[in-house]
Structures are given as structure tokens and as C-alpha cells.
Amino acid sequence: MEDLSLHILDVVENSITAGANRIEIRILEDLKNDIFSVEIKDNGKGMNEDILKNVTDPFCTTRTTRRVGLGLSFLSQSAKEAGGDLTVASKEGEGTVVYACFKHSHIDRKPLGNIVDTLITLIAGSPDIDFFYEHRRNGNIYSLDTKEIKAELEGIPLNSPAVIKIIREDIKNGLKDLS
Numbered sequence: 001m002e003d004l005s006l007h008i009l010d011v012v013e014n015s016i017t018a019g020a021n022r023i024e025i026r027i028l029e030d031l032k033n034d035i036f037s038v039e040i041k042d043n044g045k046g047m048n049e050d051i052l053k054n055v056t057d058p059f060c061t062t063r064t065t066r067r068v069g070l071g072l073s074f075l076s077q078s079a080k081e082a083g084g085d086l087t088v089a090s091k092e093g094e095g096t097v098v099y100a101c102f103k104h105s106h107i108d109r110k111p112l113g114n115i116v117d118t119l120i121t122l123i124a125g126s127p128d129i130d131f132f133y134e135h136r137r138n139g140n141i142y143s144l145d146t147k148e149i150k151a152e153l154e155g156i157p158l159n160s161p162a163v164i165k166i167i168r169e170d171i172k173n174g175l176k177d178l179s
């Protein structure tokens with residue numbers, strides 16, 4: 001996978017499959033401590049101990065269409081290649097937290113890539129799920145919560161083209177202001 005936004009899309013797909021109705025994505029860029037981290041938290045069905053223990057092993061999957069699950073093992077590999085690591089915490093019936101950290105300046109740290117498209121794909125594709133996105137860079141912070149947006153829309157669908165356009169602009173401008 002070329003960039004981290006595609007890893008994020010992949011990991012969030014797991015949360016959607018797990019039946020989550022709220023998914024929180026947090027990105028932290030701490031240049032002083034040379035850290036880039038991504039946290040994805042969901043309130044889906046969680047994992048049992050056996051799956052959790054092996055989840056970064058490419059042969060661990062509950063999918064039935066193929067024998068290997070690649071999402072988390074790929075991300076784990078990408079984190080390790082960039083001086084970081086992946087940790088997964090999960091509780092059955094409560095949800096899952098996936099945390100990946102990287103050395104920000106590491107030559108093999110993949111770029112974030114097109115996070116705007118990733119978020120729009122998720123929001124437009126699963127409008128019934130509440131998505132929270134937070135991006136911190138040093139002291140600055142951008143955040144978006146589709147639950148709050150929905151409350152203001154008074155019945156207009158979140159995935160209507162006009163609303164999606166506004167959300168896209170908001171993310172784009174918010175992230176521009178961070179840098």
C-alpha cells in the first residue's frame with residue numbers, strides 16, 4: 001500500500017464489518033518528538049482473545065472467502081519499517097482500538113496521502129455511521145464529527161452531493177490551516 005490513508009481505509013473497513021456505528025480516527029503529528037500516529041477506535045463487536053493474539057499475523061482472519069487477512073498485518077509491517085509499531089486492543093461486545101505509530105522523519109514512513117478522499121469515501125459510503133476525525137499537528141487541531149453535522153442538517157441526507165461537497169471543502173481547508 002502506497003500511503004497511510006489507504007491503510008486507514010482498510011482498517012476502518014474492519015470496523016464497519018464489525019458493525020460499528022461510531023468510528024473515531026485520530027492523527028497526531030508531533031514534530032518535536034518525531035512521532036506520527038494514527039488511532040482508529042470503533043464500537044463494533046470486538047474480538048475474542050484468540051483473534052486478538054494473532055491479529056497481526058497474515059494468516060489470521062475470520063473472513064471465509066480467503067484464508068489470509070492482510071489489513072492489520074500490512075499496517076503492522078509498515079509501522080515497523082518506519083521505526084514504529086502497531087498495537088490492537090479489543091473487547092468483545094465493546095469495540096476495538098487500533099494504534100499505529102511511526103517515526104515522523106523516517107525515510108520509510110509512508111506519506112498520509114489523500115486523507116480527504118478516504119474520509120469522503122467512508123462518510124458518503126456509510127452515512128449511517130458516525131465518523132469523528134481529529135488531526136493534530138504540533139499545537140494545531142482540526143476535527144470533524146458527522147454526528148454534529150447530521151444534527152444541523154434537519155433531515156437532509158448526509159450523503160447528498162451538496163452536503164458532501166461542503167464536508168470535502170471543510171476537511172480540505174481545515175487541513176490546509178494545520179500546515
Ligand SMILES: Nc1ncnc2c1ncn2[C@@H]1O[C@H](COP(=O)(O)OP(=O)(O)OP(=O)(O)O)[C@@H](O)[C@H]1O
Pocket residue numbers: 010014015018042044045046047051055060061062063068069070071072073095096
Ligand atoms: N475493528 C475490528 N473489530 C472486530 N474484529 C476485527 C477488527 N479488525 C480486525 N478484526 C478481526 O481481525 C481479523 C484480521 O483483520 P485484517 O484486516 O488483518 O484481515 P481481514 O479483514 O480478515 O482481511 P482483509 O483486511 O485482507 O480483507 C478479521 O478477520 C477480524 O476477525
Ligand SMILES: [Mg+2]
Pocket residue numbers: 010011013014069070071072
Ligand atoms: Mg481487514
